[in-house]
Amino acid sequence: MKYFIITGTSSGLGEALAKSVIEEKNKVFCISRRMNNNLKDLASQNKTLLWYYEQDLNQMESIPRLIDEIFSYIDHEAVNEITLINNAGVVEPVKFLGDCLPIDIINHITTNLTVPFLLANEFIKKSEKFKCKKNIINISSGAAQNPYAGWTLYCSAKAGLDMMTRTVNLEQKEMDYPVRVLSIAPGIVNTQIQEKLRQADIQDFPMKHKFEKLHQENKLTDPIVAATGILRVVSDYTFDSGSIIDLRNVSS
Numbered sequence: 001m002k003y004f005i006i007t008g009t010s011s012g013l014g015e016a017l018a019k020s021v022i023e024e025k026n027k028v029f030c031i032s033r034r035m036n037n038n039l040k041d042l043a044s045q046n047k048t049l050l051w052y053y054e055q056d057l058n059q060m061e062s063i064p065r066l067i068d069e070i071f072s073y074i075d076h077e078a079v080n081e082i083t084l085i086n087n088a089g090v091v092e093p094v095k096f097l098g099d100c101l102p103i104d105i106i107n108h109i110t111t112n113l114t115v116p117f118l119l120a121n122e123f124i125k126k127s128e129k130f131k132c133k134k135n136i137i138n139i140s141s142g143a144a145q146n147p148y149a150g151w152t153l154y155c156s157a158k159a160g161l162d163m164m165t166r167t168v169n170l171e172q173k174e175m176d177y178p179v180r181v182l183s184i185a186p187g188i189v190n191t192q193i194q195e196k197l198r199q200a201d202i203q204d205f206p207m208k209h210k211f212e213k214l215h216q217e218n219k220l221t222d223p224i225v226a227a228t229g230i231l232r233v234v235s236d237y238t239f240d241s242g243s244i245i246d247l248r249n250v251s252s
């Protein structure tokens, strides 16, 4: 029996990941501020279990209790794989450093970096005694490796996630029942994040035209296609822990 904990399931890539997981009859814990009733309906049609936490992850003090509760629902006898997918993310503020409000900087780094650290920390702690396969998947971005003006916060947070992947791998590989950690960049995916980029001010985001052109030319990846690629990587244990993977370089 496989369990997935997926953040940011109300739209975009996270919703597509949850759909795929449900259709494979796996059990899923979904977390986002907005409820997603379509996922609930899909889970009941597929006769599989879904737990939905309508929660703002930036309310960080609730995270240990949340992961505690999630683990209390996991069947110790039947589980053979548990996967946390750190998917929730924001792109705003799309602005040069020097033009941002302090609170917007704090919120961005909280969602994109601090929350994944807190979730991973609790996941590692709570799953320590589980002998089954265990994964933490950090949804990264090409922006972790490539700087873009206007994306100082986004690039820095995603680069931080990639380094977390590499360092946690070093820590976990000495453990009796290690957690495998991967960073996966999904490519350019047709989601609300892309809509927000197309609405950005050109002065704040000089690369805006590149993203507008990709959209006009229908070159954005469908979220379901990206989700299928991510789940294929997760189930393929030839991808070693600590790997930083760009889906665009993985043959389908």
Ligand SMILES: NC(=O)c1ccc[n+]([C@@H]2O[C@H](COP(=O)([O-])OP(=O)(O)OC[C@H]3O[C@@H](n4cnc5c(N)ncnc54)[C@H](OP(=O)(O)O)[C@@H]3O)[C@@H](O)[C@H]2O)c1
Binding pocket: 007, 008, 009, 010, 011, 012, 013, 014, 031, 032, 033, 034, 035, 055, 056, 057, 058, 086, 087, 088, 089, 090, 111, 139, 140, 141, 142, 185, 186, 187, 188, 189, 190, 191, 192, 193, 194
């Ligand atoms: N789209 C792309 O081209 C692209 C490329 C590379 C990487 N990514 C990454 O893919 C991931 C998913 O983004 P997306 O493109 O699918 O965008 P999206 O449609 O805007 O999805 C973002 C998700 O994150 C959730 N979220 C944001 N803040 C949250 C908070 N404080 N608490 C709980 N949930 C929160 C949102 O839910 P609520 O608003 O309901 O809370 C939403 O479900 C992100 O990590 C993004 O950086 C996307």
